[in-house]
Amino acid sequence: MKLHFTRTNGSVDASIDSLISLAGDIRHPDIVREMILAALKAGQEDNIRGDLKLMNTTMKEMRFTTKIFGPYRNKRKITVFGSARTSPDEPIYQLASLFGKKLAEKDFMVITGGGGGIMRAVNEGAGTEHSFGVNIRLPFEQSPNPTLEGSPRLITYKYFFNRKVAFLKEASAVVLFPGGFGTLDEAMETLTLIQTGKHDLIPLILIDEPDGTYWVSWIQFIKESLLAQGYISASDFHFIECVYSADAAVECVCRFYRRFHSQRFVDKKLVFRLTSPIGEKALRELNTLFHDILDPEGSIYLSGPLPIEEDEPELSTLPRLIIDFNRKDFGRLRALIDFINNC
Numbered sequence: 001m002k003l004h005f006t007r008t009n010g011s012v013d014a015s016i017d018s019l020i021s022l023a024g025d026i027r028h029p030d031i032v033r034e035m036i037l038a039a040l041k042a043g044q045e046d047n048i049r050g051d052l053k054l055m056n057t058t059m060k061e062m063r064f065t066t067k068i069f070g071p072y073r074n075k076r077k078i079t080v081f082g083s084a085r086t087s088p089d090e091p092i093y094q095l096a097s098l099f100g101k102k103l104a105e106k107d108f109m110v111i112t113g114g115g116g117g118i119m120r121a122v123n124e125g126a127g128t129e130h131s132f133g134v135n136i137r138l139p140f141e142q143s144p145n146p147t148l149e150g151s152p153r154l155i156t157y158k159y160f161f162n163r164k165v166a167f168l169k170e171a172s173a174v175v176l177f178p179g180g181f182g183t184l185d186e187a188m189e190t191l192t193l194i195q196t197g198k199h200d201l202i203p204l205i206l207i208d209e210p211d212g213t214y215w216v217s218w219i220q221f222i223k224e225s226l227l228a229q230g231y232i233s234a235s236d237f238h239f240i241e242c243v244y245s246a247d248a249a250v251e252c253v254c255r256f257y258r259r260f261h262s263q264r265f266v267d268k269k270l271v272f273r274l275t276s277p278i279g280e281k282a283l284r285e286l287n288t289l290f291h292d293i294l295d296p297e298g299s300i301y302l303s304g305p306l307p308i309e310e311d312e313p314e315l316s317t318l319p320r321l322i323i324d325f326n327r328k329d330f331g332r333l334r335a336l337i338d339f340i341n342n343c
Contacts, residue, residue, distance in 0.1 A: 068153060114133025174202060175253075178215070205243060207242075293332045298325075303321070
């Protein structure tokens, strides 16, 4: 029997409906129904056991990720990357520990890879109650650090791609200390996702020691090898902030959320939820300064919650800024957020 996501499967649809009803307390049964059908279709279409095991493990890991992070959905979490090989006697380790401590003092939670080096330092600074660890099974380097050992907020993944989703899906900011291939991979992935609009805009902060050259050299390479040859735009540098102290890094995060709260696309409109309204003068300036990223005949205007936002009642009291965004220049959109926070 060939299965379809439409309700044309006869007794199979009836059996799935019955199963959902029997299980009880199923949220969004329409989506759960499609997930069940996807599993059945995969079983019909793929006779390679390894493919099905990958799908099965992926779904299990993502379900568990949602379960662990779910109770903390309204807490801002900062994802921190850096070398697993940094030792406790290095100044950058102490800087990472101090950064974790200062984030916890501001009531942020931290997400690290759960291992040693910079990850251990940040978790030590923040403390167990303010820490998540998204660990990965590796043959070396990656056993859980002491702060996260036995923590209910430690998740160990088989697949890197599931772990990557957890790092960014839950993050209100990404902070990068110097590191190896993994750190640079996360830096480029984060940049790619926010540059293309596949992730909400968040701060991307590069932190180094006061005399460090790690990120300065990296940015210089980006300018000379990517920007100079037209592979990226100058506005893409709005995504990056480079700092040299824990206080400066924390300030970058706090400044980003000074007035800006969150964003959501509703049909072709971009909705910014704000913690406080902006004035008419600032609104006029926004329309003048950022007209280049608006749709033809589009504008930026104030609003209350849109009807479709009823599924987020906890945000219903926040004022809205509606932007007829052309979905092209997210670097300029990042600059617009800076303007909102500073006006």
